[in-house]
Amino acid sequence: xxxxxxxxxIIVESPAKAKTISKYLGKNFVVQASVGHIKNLPKSDLGxxxxxxxxxxxxxxxxxxxxxxxxxxxASKSKDVYIATDPDREGEAIAADIADEIAKDNRxxxxxxxxxxxxxxxxxxxxxxxxxxxxLVASQRARRVMDRIVGYKISPFVWKTVYYGxxxxxxxxxxxxxxxxxxxxxxxxxxxxxWSIIGEFKTxxxxxxxxxxxxxxxxxxxxxxxxxxxxxERKGTQNNYTYIPSEADAKAYIDDVQKQTFVISDVxxxxxxxxxxxxxxxxxxxxxxxxxxxxxxxxxxxxxxxxYEGVKLGDEGLVGLITYIRTDSTRLSNEAVASxxxxxxxxxGKEYLPNHPIVYKKKKTSQDAHEAIRPTNLRYTPKSIKKxxxxxxxxxxxxxxxxxxxxxxxxxxxxxxxVGVKGGEYLxxxxxxxxxxxxxxxxxxxxxxxxxTSEDEDPTSKVPQNLHVGxxxxxxxxxxxxxxxKPPPRYTERSLVKDLEALGIGRPSTYAMIxxxxxxxxxxxxxxxxxxxxxxGMGVNRLLTTNFPDIFNVKFTAKMEEELDTIASGKRDYxxxxxxxxxxxxxxxxxVSKNASAIKKSMQEVTxxxxxxxxxxxxxxxxxxxxFMACSGYPECKNTKxxxxxxxxxxxxxxxxxxxxxxxxxxxxxxxxxxLGCSNYPKCKNTKSISMGIKCPKCKEGDLIERxxxxxxxxxxxxxxxxxxxxxxDKPTNQPCETCGSPYMVIKYSEKRGEYxxxxxxxxxxxxxEVAVVSS
Numbered sequence: 001x002x003x004x005x006x007x008x009x010i011i012v013e014s015p016a017k018a019k020t021i022s023k024y025l026g027k028n029f030v031v032q033a034s035v036g037h038i039k040n041l042p043k044s045d046l047g048x049x050x051x052x053x054x055x056x057x058x059x060x061x062x063x064x065x066x067x068x069x070x071x072x073x074x075a076s077k078s079k080d081v082y083i084a085t086d087p088d089r090e091g092e093a094i095a096a097d098i099a100d101e102i103a104k105d106n107r108x109x110x111x112x113x114x115x116x117x118x119x120x121x122x123x124x125x126x127x128x129x130x131x132x133x134x135x136l137v138a139s140q141r142a143r144r145v146m147d148r149i150v151g152y153k154i155s156p157f158v159w160k161t162v163y164y165g166x167x168x169x170x171x172x173x174x175x176x177x178x179x180x181x182x183x184x185x186x187x188x189x190x191x192x193x194x195w196s197i198i199g200e201f202k203t204x205x206x207x208x209x210x211x212x213x214x215x216x217x218x219x220x221x222x223x224x225x226x227x228x229x230x231x232x233e234r235k236g237t238q239n240n241y242t243y244i245p246s247e248a249d250a251k252a253y254i255d256d257v258q259k260q261t262f263v264i265s266d267v268x269x270x271x272x273x274x275x276x277x278x279x280x281x282x283x284x285x286x287x288x289x290x291x292x293x294x295x296x297x298x299x300x301x302x303x304x305x306x307x308y309e310g311v312k313l314g315d316e317g318l319v320g321l322i323t324y325i326r327t328d329s330t331r332l333s334n335e336a337v338a339s340x341x342x343x344x345x346x347x348x349g350k351e352y353l354p355n356h357p358i359v360y361k362k363k364k365t366s367q368d369a370h371e372a373i374r375p376t377n378l379r380y381t382p383k384s385i386k387k388x389x390x391x392x393x394x395x396x397x398x399x400x401x402x403x404x405x406x407x408x409x410x411x412x413x414x415x416x417x418x419v420g421v422k423g424g425e426y427l428x429x430x431x432x433x434x435x436x437x438x439x440x441x442x443x444x445x446x447x448x449x450x451x452x453t454s455e456d457e458d459p460t461s462k463v464p465q466n467l468h469v470g471x472x473x474x475x476x477x478x479x480x481x482x483x484x485x486k487p488p489p490r491y492t493e494r495s496l497v498k499d500l501e502a503l504g505i506g507r508p509s510t511y512a513m514i515x516x517x518x519x520x521x522x523x524x525x526x527x528x529x530x531x532x533x534x535x536x537g538m539g540v541n542r543l544l545t546t547n548f549p550d551i552f553n554v555k556f557t558a559k560m561e562e563e564l565d566t567i568a569s570g571k572r573d574y575x576x577x578x579x580x581x582x583x584x585x586x587x588x589x590x591x592v593s594k595n596a597s598a599i600k601k602s603m604q605e606v607t608x609x610x611x612x613x614x615x616x617x618x619x620x621x622x623x624x625x626x627x628f629m630a631c632s633g634y635p636e637c638k639n640t641k642x643x644x645x646x647x648x649x650x651x652x653x654x655x656x657x658x659x660x661x662x663x664x665x666x667x668x669x670x671x672x673x674x675x676l677g678c679s680n681y682p683k684c685k686n687t688k689s690i691s692m693g694i695k696c697p698k699c700k701e702g703d704l705i706e707r708x709x710x711x712x713x714x715x716x717x718x719x720x721x722x723x724x725x726x727x728x729x730d731k732p733t734n735q736p737c738e739t740c741g742s743p744y745m746v747i748k749y750s751e752k753r754g755e756y757x758x759x760x761x762x763x764x765x766x767x768x769x770e771v772a773v774v775s776s
Contacts, residue, residue: 009078010112011071011098013085017117020310020318021084024119032074034085038064039097041144046152048145050586054578056145058097068101076105082129087113087370088326089140089568090509096137116376117310117320139568146170146560146581153589154548161543161600162536162622171506172517173544174557176533178499179491179524180541183533189487192224194243195250196458199428200477201262201421206464208476211421211428216242216253218425225485250480253426260423262473267419272433274412276440278330278360279372279404282508283501285325288403290494293395294529297493297512301325303396304373313380313388320376321385322400326509327370330360332407336374340408343378348442352409360407374404406444413437417463421473432463457483490530504558527749539603539622547592547599551585606632613639638682640668660686689719694734697743698726733757739764 010031012018018033025031039058041047049055060068075081083098085091092111099109110129114121147170154168197213214221219242222228232239244250280288282301289300304325310318337357344353375397382398389397414433421428435441458481489495497511506514518524523537533541544552560581566572592599605620607629616633620643631637656665656676663680665688678684691703702720709715716732718724730746737745740762748758748765758765 007078008080008082009074009106010082010084013091013094014305014309016306016318017309020117020320021114021122023317024122030074030078032071034071034094034098035064035067037061037094037097038068038101041148046148048148050149050582053575054142054145054582056141056148071098072102072105075102078106080108080110081106082110082112082126083132084112084114084125086326087115087324088509089136089143092133092136093140093144096132096134099132114324115370116323117308118376121320121376135570136568138574139564142567142574142577143564145578146564149582149585150551153585154544157547157592157596158540158543160596161603162540166536166540167517167521168540168544168552169517170560171510171557172514173541173552174505174554175496175500175514176518176523176537176541177545177552177554178496179518179531180533180538182488182491183538186487186490191484191486192226192229192245194224194245194483194485195247196221196481196483197244197250197253197257198458198479198481199257199421199475200479201428201473202476203264203464203467203471203473205466205471208461209419209430209463210459210461211419211430212458213253213257213426214429215427216425223483223485247480247482254478254480257423257426257478258475260426260475262421262423262428262475264467264469264471264473265420265422265427267417267467267469269415269417271436272414272416274414274439274441276358276406276409276411277403277444279332279374279407280400281328281330281372282326283328283497283511285373285400286497286511287494288399289396290492290497290529292399295392295396296516297497298516299392300396301512303392304400306393307397307400311385311389311393313385319380321380321397323372323374323376324370325373327373328508329362329370330372331362332372332374336371337408339378340405344405344409348409351437352439352442354408354410358408372404373400375401402444406440409440409443410437412439412441417465419463419467423475430461430463432460457481490532492529492531493526496531503554504561505554507561535627536622543599543603548588551588556584609644611637611639613637642667658684658686660684691719692716692732694732694744696720696724696726697732699724702726704732728760730758730760737762737764738766 006028008029010021010025010029011034012021012031013034013036015033015035018031022029022031038061040061041056042059045057047057047059049057081102083095085094085098095111103109109132111132112125112129114125150170150173151167155166158166158168199211199213200208201211202208219240222241222243224243224245228241232241244253278284285304286297286300289295290297293300295303304322307322308320308325310320313319341353341357382394382401385397386394413436415436416431416433418429418431421430459479491499493515496515500506500511500514518537519526521537522534523540524531525534526532550556560577563572563577563580567574567577603622607618607620609618609629610616611618611631611633614631614633614637616631616637618629618639618641619632620627621630627643629641629643631639657663658665658678658680661678661680661684663678663684665676665686666679667690668675668677676688676690678686689705689707691705694704696702696704696718699718699720702718702724704716704726705719707715707717713729716728716730718726728746730748732744732746734743735745735757736743737759740759742759742761745757745759745766747755749755756765756767
């Protein structure tokens with residue numbers, strides 16, 4: 001039997017990854033997992049000595065003592081130790097912590113980087129073992145310290161000013177700012193009216209066709225967006241564009257148009273190429289998965305991690321299906337390109353294969369540490385392994401596969417014809433694009449962007465092919481159409497990630513957590529994939545941006561991201577970068593701390609309502625569920641109640657008596673939500689949940705009430721729980737379904753329809769306006 005000291009130890013983070021790697025390594029290796037980080041900053045302390053070069057204090061995470069003990073034992077019995085945590089800054093920091101713990105047990109410690117969990121990827125990585133990159137470790141530590149300082153110093157300020165339990169983050173708060181500023185833009189948007197004019201024309205030999213009025217008296221007609229109107233006003237008569245502002249103007253132009261004689265003034269035909277998209281990087285994978293698959297960023301990254309670490313494919317066992325998932329590079333290996341070109345030639349034909357491989361330009365900010373995200377082996381086609389993957393894994397793998405194949409295919413080609421129809425000072429234009437060669441679209445078809453807003457919904461038609469310059473065109477009909485400019489679109493996860501990346505905020509590994517955090521904190525809610533800033537989010541954003549304008553702004557946050565990169569590249573050191581962050585931050589914090597009491601008062605609104613218990617004025621405060629009124633005499637008087645507009649929602653509860661003392665039950669509010677409390681409080685402390693006025697459809701005895709999960713997500717359940725376990729994520733109404741007779745329907749929402757009702761049993765839908773709905 002071979003002596004155990006002849007074996008080498010490989011340490012990874014994930015047990016799943018350990019199993020996949022074990023499959024490819026022989027009996028000379030033992031593979032163990034650290035199960036993620038083994039150390040972290042302390043929970044109850046800052047853990048950073050800002051007076052000693054920002055030295056962090058790391059503690060062993062609860063539950064990891066036994067893990068470390070096992071790793072040390074294995075290291076002491078091994079010839080060499082290879083730490084193969086993920087090939088990024090986070091993985092490098094985990095590797096450094098592991099190395100520190102096992103250094104006394106084995107001095108032969110190496111770092112290996114598995115960019116793909118395949119036999120070839122592992123073999124190649126093991127040929128070039130490295131030492132731990134302490135520049136990457138320092139960069140990760142600096143990010144962690146920055147985030148800890150902001151969270152530890154700013155969050156208590158938010159607690160004292162708004163309410164306990166909220167958080168502020170260095171990057172998440174800037175993402176919140178973007179959403180809140182977009183909310184303000186939308187709410188303050190004033191639409192501008194404008195008109196378009198469509199003409200229906202026909203030549204002697206052609207079929208009728210539609211063309212749009214695009215120019216009047218050498219001035220281009222445009223959509224009057226705010227910035228363009230400002231330019232028109234600035235340039236006065238010198239500008240070269242205009243718009244039709246009213247129906248009266250449109251009619252005047254139509255009257256004049258009808259007097260003109262029209263001819264075909266221009267016919268242009270040309271091939272238009274549509275180039276394939278680059279292979280996925282982390283941000284574009286999240287964006288496309290959100291748009292095409294409706295996956296939240298967090299789910300996309302979780303599924304991608306499984307595909308990278310290994311999925312069991314029947315008798316083959318665990319197979320790593322994609323390359324490393326946290327990357328900002330579109331670079332592809334020569335072997336991968338050669339493999340996909342052969343696949344395209346064999347499966348689509350030579351006309352789909354470019355003469356030379358397509359090389360995509362890298363961004364200036366790209367670290368280029370890893371390849372793009374791609375399949376590890378093209379013999380694992382999506383169809384061939386579909387039976388081994390669940391629905392989510394299959395959908396994401398197919399998306400990655402198709403994007404990779406498409407990125408090395410020929411462009412799509414369209415035959416575009418543009419026709420001008422001129423009469424006097426009026427120019428109409430018609431354009432049509434007809435697919436001539438599908439190219440990469442054969443694999444990766446077009447998809448209209450989820451956040452695209454078409455402000456021009458004018459009718460179009462086919463453009464006849466037998467039109468010639470100089471031909472006379474008859475005006476058969478003229479169609480005026482009213483439009484209004486639209487506000488900027490609401491952010492989606494896709495568009496937010498896209499903007500964060502473009503602005504240089506966050507990094508590939510952080511985007512998913514940024515979005516999920518602001519959703520979990522109830523700063524933002526998601527409806528039909530759109531992100532809406534909630535009252536609480538608007539309040540916290542106003543508090544942070546007003547009092548820390550130099551910290552929670554886009555430019556400063558982006559600058560800090562760039563400086564963190566300079567630590568990794570060796571251009572700047574840990575202390576210098578943290579000085580650039582901490583000194584202005586601490587100056588702002590000291591200034592704000594002096595005015596903390598005044599800031600808190602500025603966030604509270606004094607009302608005209610008088611407390612019925614002590615006679616003092618009620619003030620508006622924040623709680624977990626929004627605003628409520630509380631007595632200004634707190635803590636001597638603890639009276640609370642909902643805002644007047646919330647009280648109106650509960651008028652059906654008026655006159656309800658306390659079943660303990662007979663007193664009147666009143667609607668009250670606290671930071672935990674709205675409830676019924678006895679009017680004889682504090683002598684009687686009886687409370688009840690507020691019924692929605694709907695009997696439980698399951699047990700027919702209890703009432704439906706609004707409840708919350710541990711993560712503060714709202715759902716609706718029976719007041720007799722746990723005796724009755726009825727629950728619904730959607731808000732029920734007491735409107736019966738006319739199709740199947742279900743005693744209730746639920747309220748659903750979509751961007752196009754707004755609120756509507758849906759039957760949970762037969763799935764039939766009706767518009768909310770069509771029925772009388774009893775709400776809570």
